[in-house]
Amino acid sequence: MRTASNEPEARPLPEGATREQAEQVADAAALERRKAIIEQHPPDRNRVRLAALLSRYHASAKAQKWSISHRREQERLRRLWLQELGREALVSSLTDETVENAAAK
Secondary structure (H helix, E strand, O other): OEOOOOOEOOOOOOOOOOHHHHHHHHHHHHHHHHHHHHHHOOOOHHHOEHHHHHHHHHOOOOHHHOOHHHHHHHHHHHHHHHHHHOOOOEHHHOOHHHHHHHHHO
Protein backbone atom coordinates (compact mmCIF):
# COMPACT_ATOMS: atom_id res chain seq x y z
CA MET A 1 0.00 0.00 0.00
CA ARG A 2 1.07 3.59 -0.57
CA THR A 3 0.40 6.81 1.29
CA ALA A 4 -1.24 9.87 -0.31
CA SER A 5 2.24 11.14 -1.24
CA ASN A 6 2.93 7.81 -3.01
CA GLU A 7 5.41 6.67 -0.36
CA PRO A 8 5.37 3.01 0.71
CA GLU A 9 3.18 2.56 3.76
CA ALA A 10 5.33 1.61 6.74
CA ARG A 11 4.08 -1.42 8.62
CA PRO A 12 5.83 -2.79 11.67
CA LEU A 13 6.57 -6.50 11.73
CA PRO A 14 4.21 -8.53 13.88
CA GLU A 15 5.87 -9.51 17.12
CA GLY A 16 8.00 -12.61 16.66
CA ALA A 17 7.83 -12.49 12.84
CA THR A 18 11.02 -12.77 10.86
CA ARG A 19 11.84 -10.51 7.94
CA GLU A 20 11.47 -13.52 5.61
CA GLN A 21 7.94 -14.19 6.90
CA ALA A 22 7.04 -10.53 6.43
CA GLU A 23 8.37 -10.61 2.85
CA GLN A 24 6.30 -13.73 2.12
CA VAL A 25 3.17 -12.00 3.42
CA ALA A 26 3.99 -8.89 1.36
CA ASP A 27 4.59 -10.98 -1.77
CA ALA A 28 1.26 -12.77 -1.30
CA ALA A 29 -0.53 -9.43 -0.84
CA ALA A 30 1.12 -8.02 -3.98
CA LEU A 31 0.05 -11.09 -5.97
CA GLU A 32 -3.54 -10.66 -4.77
CA ARG A 33 -3.48 -6.97 -5.80
CA ARG A 34 -2.20 -7.91 -9.28
CA LYS A 35 -4.95 -10.53 -9.63
CA ALA A 36 -7.58 -7.96 -8.62
CA ILE A 37 -6.26 -5.47 -11.18
CA ILE A 38 -6.33 -8.10 -13.93
CA GLU A 39 -9.89 -9.07 -12.99
CA GLN A 40 -10.95 -5.42 -13.20
CA HIS A 41 -9.09 -4.82 -16.48
CA PRO A 42 -8.62 -8.13 -18.28
CA PRO A 43 -6.18 -8.06 -21.19
CA ASP A 44 -7.66 -8.10 -24.67
CA ARG A 45 -6.88 -11.70 -25.59
CA ASN A 46 -6.82 -10.79 -29.27
CA ARG A 47 -3.94 -8.36 -28.73
CA VAL A 48 -1.62 -10.34 -26.44
CA ARG A 49 1.86 -10.62 -27.94
CA LEU A 50 3.92 -13.78 -27.54
CA ALA A 51 6.78 -11.95 -25.79
CA ALA A 52 4.39 -10.45 -23.23
CA LEU A 53 2.71 -13.78 -22.56
CA LEU A 54 6.03 -15.56 -22.03
CA SER A 55 7.31 -12.72 -19.83
CA ARG A 56 4.26 -13.00 -17.57
CA TYR A 57 4.64 -16.77 -17.40
CA HIS A 58 8.34 -16.60 -16.53
CA ALA A 59 7.60 -14.00 -13.83
CA SER A 60 4.74 -16.00 -12.31
CA ALA A 61 4.73 -17.46 -8.83
CA LYS A 62 4.85 -20.93 -10.37
CA ALA A 63 8.04 -20.07 -12.26
CA GLN A 64 9.71 -18.95 -9.04
CA LYS A 65 9.58 -22.58 -7.87
CA TRP A 66 11.37 -24.02 -10.91
CA SER A 67 14.64 -25.85 -10.34
CA ILE A 68 17.77 -24.34 -11.90
CA SER A 69 17.89 -26.97 -14.65
CA HIS A 70 14.17 -26.56 -15.42
CA ARG A 71 14.57 -22.76 -15.52
CA ARG A 72 17.45 -23.12 -18.02
CA GLU A 73 15.32 -25.37 -20.22
CA GLN A 74 12.37 -22.96 -20.04
CA GLU A 75 14.61 -20.04 -21.00
CA ARG A 76 15.98 -22.03 -23.94
CA LEU A 77 12.45 -22.79 -25.13
CA ARG A 78 11.41 -19.17 -24.63
CA ARG A 79 14.26 -18.01 -26.88
CA LEU A 80 13.33 -20.65 -29.47
CA TRP A 81 9.66 -19.60 -29.64
CA LEU A 82 10.51 -15.92 -29.77
CA GLN A 83 13.03 -16.51 -32.57
CA GLU A 84 10.83 -18.83 -34.62
CA LEU A 85 7.44 -17.16 -34.11
CA GLY A 86 8.51 -13.57 -33.46
CA ARG A 87 8.28 -11.38 -30.36
CA GLU A 88 5.37 -9.43 -31.83
CA ALA A 89 3.32 -12.49 -32.87
CA LEU A 90 -0.24 -12.23 -31.62
CA VAL A 91 -1.07 -15.27 -29.52
CA SER A 92 -4.57 -15.38 -31.02
CA SER A 93 -3.07 -15.71 -34.51
CA LEU A 94 -0.94 -18.76 -33.69
CA THR A 95 -2.29 -21.98 -35.12
CA ASP A 96 -1.36 -25.59 -34.50
CA GLU A 97 0.29 -25.65 -37.92
CA THR A 98 2.36 -22.52 -37.22
CA VAL A 99 3.64 -23.90 -33.94
CA GLU A 100 4.30 -27.38 -35.36
CA ASN A 101 6.29 -25.88 -38.27
CA ALA A 102 8.35 -23.76 -35.87
CA ALA A 103 9.02 -26.76 -33.62
CA ALA A 104 10.10 -28.88 -36.60
CA LYS A 105 12.89 -26.48 -37.57
